[in-house]
Amino acid sequence: MLNDVTEDQKNNLPVFTMNYPRIQIPFEITLWVLLASFAKIGFHVYHKITIWVPESCLLISIGLIVGAIMHSVHEEPPAVLTSNVFFLYMLPLIVLESGYFMPTRPFFENIGTVFWFAVVGTLWNSIGIGISLFAICQIPAFGVQDINLQENLLFSAIISAVDPVAVLNVFEDVSVNEQLYIVVFGECLFNDAVTVVLYNMFSFVAEMPVVEPVDVFIGVARFFIVGLGGMAFGILFGFVAAFTTRFTSKVREIEPLFVFMYSYLAYLVAELFAISSIMAIITCALTMKYYVEENVSQRSCTTIRHVIKMVASISETLIFFFLGVVTITTDHEWNWGYILFTLLFAFVWRGLGILVLTQIINPFRTIPFNMKDQFGLAYGGLRGAVSFALAFTLPDTIGRKQLFVTATIAVILFTVFLQGISIRPLIEFINVRRTNRNLETINVEIHCRLMEHTMAGIEDLCGQWSRFYWKDKFMKFNNRILRKILIRDGRAESSIVALYKKLELQNAMEILDTASGNIKLLMTKKFLAADLRNIHDILSKNMYKIRERTVAYRGKHALPNDSQTREILIRRHATIRRSLRPRSFQSSVSYLAQFICIILINYLFCWEHDHETLSEVAYPSQRSRFGKPARSSSSKAMIPLHRLGTLEEVPSTDVLNEESSSTGQGVFRTNSSYSDSRVPHPRRLYSLFDDNNSEL
């Protein structure tokens, strides 16, 4: 017994132990994510690479390299691409990002076309490819006679899922016309939903020994139930989320959580009932976005956008990365005939499909697609993540599963590399219709609204029920009912006013920018105290009202960082005070200038929210892009401020007389003040925001 005790006592307290199995799973996940992220950093070291080679190609290449390394040390890659992990964790994030950043106005204007291509196009592709492959299978030379029709259809459903991530980036860079962009974008999004539905249907059918016509009918009915049910769920959850955020003013820190939780919930509940979860999450995001962004604080809004972009980016990166890895480490079954024909048919059917479908839908479009657009559409049909995952989750009962996996990987690699790399020069070569992005002026906004109202009026006059009519009705419904319920401070606001306020704000910032370098204070001999008070009243009336509204986010490229702005403002304060030289009749003006600046500074914390009509001009972007709208004219927008000119000048006095007489409104006679205030616009304004957004 004594020996036992001594032996026990020899086990001292360990100084250093390792317990790998306990942390293994989270540790490996973290390492993989980091590795993929390093790869992404690496690409941007050489800026030119990402222009010519899309990121997905690079990621796959890195994945291939890592896969080769792993294969040579006989390691197994993690089982990331099991059904649950992909469909429950990775896919919702990608789809949420696409749905959240979808430009709504072009989308709703082209909604018919988008759904036409997504639904009918996918059906055309999958059935076409399936039947042709089945025909090929009958040829004994290829040795694939054991694949029956159902399995072929299943495979072709997998293959027809389009994922033009790379193409969208190119389109954005080239500023391709809005219609083409939104159709490609929308098609990609909704055809994921259609593919998943088809996949489920066909895999169910593949396991049935006999297919009867009744089953076909049931299939079609199920298709509609799944699609519409998904949408209904999405809208429901979207409204609930919007309603919840109405009450979150006291718990700002967890506001972003609601957005994520409700979207994810929509996804999961839809999965529960086996209806289209992708549709659910997309419609949830679309519905929610507009109302939530008005309710939440500006920081929460930023957080939401940042986080969505981040997780979606990670998810996508990981998928492409694993595509590369798995390509090497999987057992492949190669069959020249089947795979080559798959490639051929994928191309051919897509091209044919686009051609035929465009011919049918062009008469219904106000801007028909020309041949170049069609080429862009057809060529932009890359395959990607969803095909890959679906192939991996094929049930093992399918005899030729390995062949299918190999074929899918082959098609993905081929399309991503070949088409992804060549699409950019091709698009530029054939000179697809471009769009003009710099349309953010007040005049444009006013006239767009004018046109809409005119068209709605003409339609009413003619007794037509058409697009403008519905849009009008919806906007009225929105303003009268929905906004009151879902938004905390539900006043209806015109998009023109919103744009005006936004432009005023930017204007103010530009003035501050110039103010630090070179104070230009225009003053007049007859600058009376009464005028001062008038101007004060006008400014306060217009500005303080706006202050109460919730701060919102203008777009991913214009994110004001509070602390930085504050710092700048403090510096401005100091500069203004320092550079003002006291002169007898100008001291009042200097006070006015300071006062105005202070008001503007307060104004800066109350950015106006963007009406949906504005944010839609910005395309959702996967890379950092700074849309700099032409600002050459907006600095003139703030008229009272432009009465401030140079110290030396003595402007015409009628300017201010008119001002004070008409309570300081719209003086638009351009006099000396005009020419003075025309300073070159420093783009420093945007550099404030650049630093914050360079990662986006």
Next chain:
Amino acid sequence: MYNYRYYCKNLHKYIHIVDVCFFTVSQEQIKNLYQRFQQLSGNHEKISRDDLERIPALNNNPIRKQIITAFFDKRNQHQNDVGSLDEIGFEQFLMVMSHFRPVNSTATEEEKAIVRKQKLRFLFNMHDTDNDGIITLDEYRTVVEELLSQSGAIETEVARSIADAAMLEVASTNVPHMAPDDFYEGITFEHFEQILKGIEMESRMSIRFLDMNTATMRCGKLSS
């Protein structure tokens, strides 16, 4: 429901009117418009302003006055007249409607430019109420106020400052080097074209005159 014989007699004339402006329209669509015209005019030959003002659906439109005036504006009749009419017949109705036809996809670039100009001209005429060929500040203000009047909480002051801002924008885009004593008269048609250069009008200002919805046709007149 409409005077079929009268209609057929003049059908070729109607088609000619619309074709003059490089639009093509089917007989079906002209018939639809004729039916609507008859309904609005109470089976008379001419429509007066009151007829149009009685349309209930237009009540909520903030710029309904301008729209109705546009129909009676002689400048929209593709002739070089100015002034306004008291009543219009079907031909004039059709002339005004022809501004909103979508452009045929087979049209040449020239034709498209002409069409665009016509649509812009229509908008310009809506602003320029005193027919002097320029949009002055007051006219612009009126339009903006009407546009914003629907939002309820907007005061006239804000609307006016917006209009002023817009005018300044036009001025600075089109006349970048104004001398200190220059006075910007107003927006001419060329300036107007310039500021709206980037917008595509084809989708925004086109209607397809498809079949009328019989329900709305019945609702076209007030029951009183």
